[in-house]
Amino acid sequence: MNKWKKELSFILALLMIAVLTACGSTGEETSSEQADAETEVNDEELTIGQINWAENIAVTNMWKAILEEKGYNVKLNVLNMGTTMKALESGELDASLEIWLPVQDANYLKEYKDSVNFSEATWYDNAKVGLVVPTYLEEVNSVEDLNEHKESFNGEITGFDPGAGTMEVTEQLIKDYNLEFELLPSSEPAMIAEIDKAIKNEEPIVAPLWSPHWVFSKYDLKFLEDPKKTFGGIEKIHHATRHGFEDDYPKVSEWFKNWKMDDQQIGQLIDYVESAENPLDGAKKWIEENQELVDEWVK
Template identity: 65%
Template sequence: MNLTKLNIIIIGSVLMILLAACGEETTKSADKEEATENKTIEMGQINWAENIAVTNMWKVILEEKGYNVNFNLLDMGTTMAALAGDELDIALEVWLPVQDQHYYKQYKDKVNFSESVWYENAKVGLVVPTYMEDINSIEDLNANKKLFEGEITGFDPGAGTMTVTEEMIKEYGLDYELLPSSEPAMLEEIKQAVKNEEPIVAPLWSPHRIFSEVELKYLEDPKKVFGGVEKIHYVTRQGFSDDYEEVSGWFKNWKMDDDAIGTLMTSVNNAEKPIEGARKWVKENQDLVDQWIK
């Protein structure tokens, strides 16, 4: 074999090795891209203060662990339908046993309601400003219809609490109209009424940051239409725990008390962007977060 042929063979071999390496690198890149896509979680989000807080918190936690999280801003009814249709992976806020019971009855065989709860002392009811000293029970409302102009200031029409409030109006025989809007609009009306020391009655829930901003009180509910202590669950599409076994375990460990949810909501509310407030809170509460993702 002469020198020229030998050089050609060597060069050809080198080129084959380089092409094989490039192909292997392309395959690895494609595999990595596919793995990233498979780690994308579609999360439902509702425009409620505590929901914005916890969804952004989990986005920070999960993305630090290599997952992608997409938010889907929906109302409660659409959220449940999307979970049942496998269009969403998870939604973080379902109130049981009373507020969202109709969603539980409708979807209990189509989605997975968590057995574990992340907040155990939730409360729901009608509130009025504390300066309304003579209004202390739902039963006081009909006698003061003129004072409130026969209106209960509400929020999202698809919310479980709004449905329960409609049931409460019937149960107590109230000659009142429940006015739907949005949570931000309802909160603004409450703040303006308190600022001007005007009467207002609205359905609200704890935990909520509004209680740290204005002085409100729950009206007594002798007939227990709003129930007693509510617990907050999360809900997933069927098959989520199999597809995301690690993440499913983290959510089962998730627990928050009044201080934790209160400081999170404040941090998110005070930040220029919710995600920035959530990131700050996660950094300051890493010991608690580590208990969830152990």
């Protein structure tokens, strides 16, 4: 009888060890599977090109905040437009969020249409580009008026980033209208600083600008008429991605295509990002106040 009890105890002990081992194994496997699933999301790094233009800084930081909330690791690479396109072609960059068509970035579309994916989807449909002057220059209302007032402007058009599509179109505009002007490249902040200085002193200045842009809410500026339509009419803003992006990031690819903003939304976003110490904080504040809209994009 004692021998039977001992054998039964031994069998029960073996069964208990087997059960505990099985439970432990299952727990380890579950934890391992969970870790793998988390790693799959968290290890995905997206690299987005950022150009130092007000609206570009705003939307790249907005998407960085949205995607990181979804578990992606997002890196913003600050590049100029020409380098951005080359990086998309080589695959060093995953996406660029600002391609102006049909006119401003037409040269890039022509050059890279076979090596970069230009999305047919647009996120802003009412963009405008052209030369602007302060509204107090009442006698200058058209590009055709510029030569007559060349001396007032010192024969200079204050420009921004060399290689930007709008800068190339401005060079074409100078040829189309036989303007006796030189386009001076710099950067967007430097160009805005020159506009600020001129307006404070009520001096003439002419520069290529675009809407949406916060500068129009700060200064009284007007677009010059462009009878030859060198700058085109209404521009639409698209995004572009490297080849293979849709296969690697199908969800993000779909979210980018769902993305739509109007004047008020982009204007408020730019304002929040511009006024924040950290652009990402400004973008997060905007997202928090516009969560329903963002949810429509990433549904």
